[in-house]
Amino acid sequence: MSWVDEVLEKQVKERWPWQKEFIQAVTEFVNAVRPVLESDPKYKKHAILERIIVPERTIIFRVTWERDNGDIEVNYGYRIQMNSALGPYKGGLRFHPTVNLSVLKFLAFEQIFKNSLTGLPLGGGKGGSNFDPKGKSDDEVRRFCQAFMTELYRHVGSDIDVPAGDIGVGAREIGYLFGQYKKIANLHDGGVLTGKTVGWGGSLIRPEATGYGCVYFAEEMLKTKGDSIGGKRVLISGSGNVAQYAAEKVNQLGGKVISLSDSGGTVIDEDGISGEKWEYVMELKNVKRGRIKEYVEKFPTAKYYEGKRPWGLAEAEIAMPCATQNELDLDDAKALVKNGCMVVAEGSNMPTTLEATDYLLENKVLFAPGKASNAGGVATSGLEMSQNSMRLFWTKEEVDSKLHNIMVNIHQSCLDAAKEFGHPGNYVVGANIAGFLRVAKAMIDQGF
Structure with missing residues (x-):
């Protein structure tokens, strides 16, 4: 051995x-x-x-908070500070019932190499809680966030550890967390959290960044074959921020999005989810906090498949899993290949099983692992940190341009590393090696 x-x-x-x-x-x-x-x-x-493979620090703490009816609830809080060789720990906070140490360690481990690939001076970390914000009032969410930050504040800072949002943590939660941090730390450290509202330190394009970046990466992959997203049918899973903005960018580049999903099931719309339909999804998920099945009530020519994922439900040249881990398995991969899929670009973290990844690669599908293709979110978080540090505010066009350039550079780094080490065109090999080399060199240089 x-x-x-x-x-x-x-x-x-x-x-x-x-x-x-x-x-x-x-x-x-x-x-x-x-x-x-x-x-x-x-x-x-x-x-x-x-x-x-071992976190530099694993922080576990109790979060005690009060319901509107006066009942006391207790949740677990976590922060995995995985590796700081390249800079302060950087990675999101996830509030979801499935959160545990295994999930957060995998996310923090992936974050090391994702952050490395951006070229920015960022280490890797991740955190969160098994708290579920769904069904909670704004006051309950606020009290939970304040209790969470009451413990976390002593472990974070713009030069130490910079959390962001993730599943269950959006601008509302970031706002509550930031307010509590300022109150307890007696410090207006604008760079301690990213994903802030634009009016008080956030960056334009941050909500869109992961979805946009995933599409930019897919477009670069297609360019290597002399092709583009224009005219392609695209299957997207999920209906949160990543899926929403991946759909928007696909539409802007001339592709046709034919699916969105949530934990209840999948909508297939052969006419495409764009224009009025895309705007309805934005309102449904972000304002009404509704379920994707309501889409077919508004647009009855679409079909809803309860309990189904999109991968075997329609033919498409491009697939973008943008929901959660291990949502695309071997059977799904076989269905995609059978139906003519050319490209799979991961918008979420590790959504494809190892067996499915191997099958897609064996069948010459261009496959982008999440540590490369969904790095747009943390890249733009890094840009938000830069704006905070320099007391600057960049326009939407400036941030989008910088994001696009970062994704192009990540793609090229993956291609170059894969070719150098004897696996041309293999983005899994390329992304992992390119990310690893930069971190390993820093660890050796620093005796870290």
């Missing part, structure tokens, strides 16, 4: 057997960067793999 396999087996799989998501993320990474790890003895000498 090689030292790489020994680390994977003994220090990940045997030590944390119940952390399935973390094991999956590390396994994908190790398999991709194996040529680098085994070709240069310095990585073994400096125990880079052993060090990079």
Whole structure:
């Protein structure tokens, strides 16, 4: 057994057997960067793999808050400060019942390399709680956020750890968290959180950034084949920020979005989800906080498939999973290939299982892992931090241009690394190696 396999087996799989998501993320990474790890003895000498898979700090705390009826609730709070070799820890906060250590460790681990790929001076981290904001009043959400930040504030700061939003954490939650931070820390540190409202330190394009960036990356992949998104049918899962703005950018580039989904099921609209239909989805999900099945009541020519994911429901050249982890499995991958899919670009974190990824690659589908294709969100968070530090405010066009350039550069970095290490066109290999090399060099240089 090689030292790489020994680390994977003994220090990940045997030590944390119940952390399935973390094991999956590390396994994908190790398999991709194996040529680098085994070709240069310095990585073994400096125990880079052993060090990079262990969080620098894991913070777990109790969050006690009060319901409107006076009942006391208790949740878990977490912050995984994974790696700071490149800069302060950077990564979102997720409020969702499924949040646990395995999920957050996998997200923090992915964040290391995603942030590295942007070229910005950002380390990797992630955090959150098993609190569910759905069905809670604004006052209940505010009280929870204040209780959460009452503990978290001592561990964050613009030069230490900069959380952002994620599932269940939008501008409302960021506002409550920031207000409590200022009150307790007695410090207006504008860069301590990103995803803020534009009126008090946020950046234009931040809500759109992950979805836009995913589409920009897909467009770059198609360019390598002399093609473009224009005229292509696109399956998108999810109906939150990432899916919404991926759909908007696809429409702007001349593609046709034919699906959106949520945890209840999938809508297929063969006429395309654009214009008035896209605007209805924005209102439905962001204002009414409704379910995607309501779409067919407004537009009855569309079809709703309860309990179904979009991947086998219609033919499309492009698929963008933008919902949650492991939502695209081997059967889904087979359906996509059968139906003529050319490109899969991950808008969410690790939405494709390892078996599905292998099948797509074997069948010559252009496949972009989330650490590359959904890096637009953290890239724009980095731009927000820059604006805060310099007391500047860039226009929508300026931020969008910078985002586009970052995604083009990430794509090129992935291509170059894949080619250099003998896997031309393999974005999984390229993204992991390109992200790893920059972090590993920093760790060695710093004796970190």
